[in-house]
Amino acid sequence: MTSLNDCRDRDAADPLAPLKNLFDLPQGMIYLDGNSLGALPRAVPARVAQVVAEQWGRDLIGSWNSAGWFDLPRRVGDRIAPLIGAGPGEVVATDTTSVNLYKVLSAALTLVEQDEAGQGQSKQGIAGSTCTPRRTVVSERSNFPTDLYIAEALCRERGWNLRLIEPHEVQTCLEPDVGVLMLTHVNYRSGAMHDMPAVTAAAHAAGVLVIWDLCHSAGAVPVDLTAADADFSVGCGYKYLNGGPGAPAFAWVHPRHVARCWQPLAGWWSHAQPFAFKPGYEPAMDITRYQCGTQPIISLSALDCALDVFTEADKLGGMAALRSKSLALTDLFIELVEAQCPGQFELITPHEHAKRGSQVSLSPKGTLPSDSAYATVQALIARGIVGDFRAGDAQQPDILRFGFTPLYLSYENVGMAVQGLQQVLVNKEYALPQFTRKQAVT
Known part of the structure; x- marks a missing residue:
């Protein structure tokens, strides 16, 4: 099984790693929700301020x-x-x-x-x-x-x-x-x-x-x-x-x-x-x-x-390089979930690269209650690991959804995220009242 040290070694050899410095990410957060809202590029606030203060405020019409x-x-x-x-x-x-x-x-x-x-x-x-x-x-x-x-x-x-x-x-x-x-x-x-x-x-x-x-x-x-x-x-x-x-x-x-x-x-x-x-x-x-x-x-x-x-990113290989890292990140996440949380989740996302986007979706199974997806996501968020939840219906199960943006995610992020998920399961944090669907704040 890939270890955290292995993940760090992969990060050290990753040609796209410098792109993470272009984003302003909260300290201590592992952000796996870029498929809902992308992270803030560092240069954007200054650009917006310039448009507001100069283009609008000074030059007006x-x-x-x-x-x-x-x-x-x-x-x-x-x-x-x-x-x-x-x-x-x-x-x-x-x-x-x-x-x-x-x-x-x-x-x-x-x-x-x-x-x-x-x-x-x-x-x-x-x-x-x-x-x-x-x-x-x-x-x-x-x-x-x-x-x-x-x-x-x-x-x-x-x-x-x-x-x-x-x-x-x-x-x-x-x-x-x-x-x-x-x-x-x-x-x-x-x-x-x-x-x-x-x-x-x-x-x-x-x-x-x-x-x-x-x-x-x-x-x-x-x-x-x-x-x-x-x-x-x-x-x-x-x-x-x-x-x-x-x-x-x-x-x-x-x-x-x-x-x-x-x-x-x-x-x-x-x-x-x-x-x-x-x-x-x-x-x-x-x-x-x-x-x-x-x-x-x-x-x-x-x-x-x-x-x-x-x-x-174009200077570092463009979309082809980003796609290669995206698949590597999602492959690693799937591998680690299967190894560290065996039998606890069904993989909803296709294994085949040609059929997979840049996210991984899981649904609870095994000893996990079928309605525990929401609480599990909330417990992860409390640990600083941000994914999201999507409710199911009679035809589709509840899912935990994780987006993998290769512009700012590292292999170590993936390893630590799965470690956090394992701890949520071991400690049964999904059963804590503050994370239940009725009481938690979304």
Whole structure:
């Protein structure tokens, strides 16, 4: 079994170890929750202070031009683009994931309807020609709830159907009535990762458009939307991109689709001539048409600064190196849990590297009470080991969820985290009243 000294030796040989110094992490904390909220990059407070005191406080409205505020969503999008396999001018950092999903899903529904209308006109007069209307959006039942809520609302509004499936049904669900497949690349509960190129190819072969949510992928695992020939994508800026709570999200639309239809939130920032102030809407011909209204410049500036960390990571091997360390960290965590807490947890996250994101999810089993996940996480937090809990239901168990961000986590962190978990079990701290689900403060 790997010892703490072995972990320290691995840290000493880790070429990415200097990146941890770019973050301001609380002393004595092992932070395994970067898949919910990324840690604070050290340079961000000074950048925000400069934007507030100088750009806003001193230069006021002049900063729209002198500081380039109006172009900031596009510039930040260009910095995210290499992390998700997009080209320059193809990504915009704007709004929230939910709002961006509403935009791209609405656009996808419109494209399907437009294509059907065109096909219908071309078949007029042909005896016996029939075509099943594509009026179904397919997504996973375990997808992140906001994605499902947005899809449900749009389907109700547009007269479409929402069909929920299990992960193993993804490539067998593409029936003639399906128009759009909406998936999260890495599942927020299990950490399971889809084969994006294979799923996208299967969908396109069936005449289905694909939307990918990259909230648990961008900055954590290599993504290549262009190579996968995806249609639309959205993602957030506050998890592995470390942009801060509520950081702007991003949207990507394949260039072949950008100018084919309006997105529904036609605000002035998406206008072809936003400062002409014309009464009629003329959408921009590029990705800026997926903006809406005035953007949160301070938050965008924080995200812009946070992305400097990836510039430094590029000097040390970029996303390939980060992915290699992520897999090594998660492999080590799984190994140590199985060795030090034998028979006490079921691994929910896939063992296979190709199917795993950058997190590990466990559910209690063996002698552990099935409802002990919450209390176990709370006991760990009390020890300075921060993971998180996700409640289950009739179909899914409660889980302990741990995110592994290779930018600032060490192998020693992993070893100490599992030692802490072992002590929680040995001491039965999960049974202490201050950690029970009813009494603990979340």
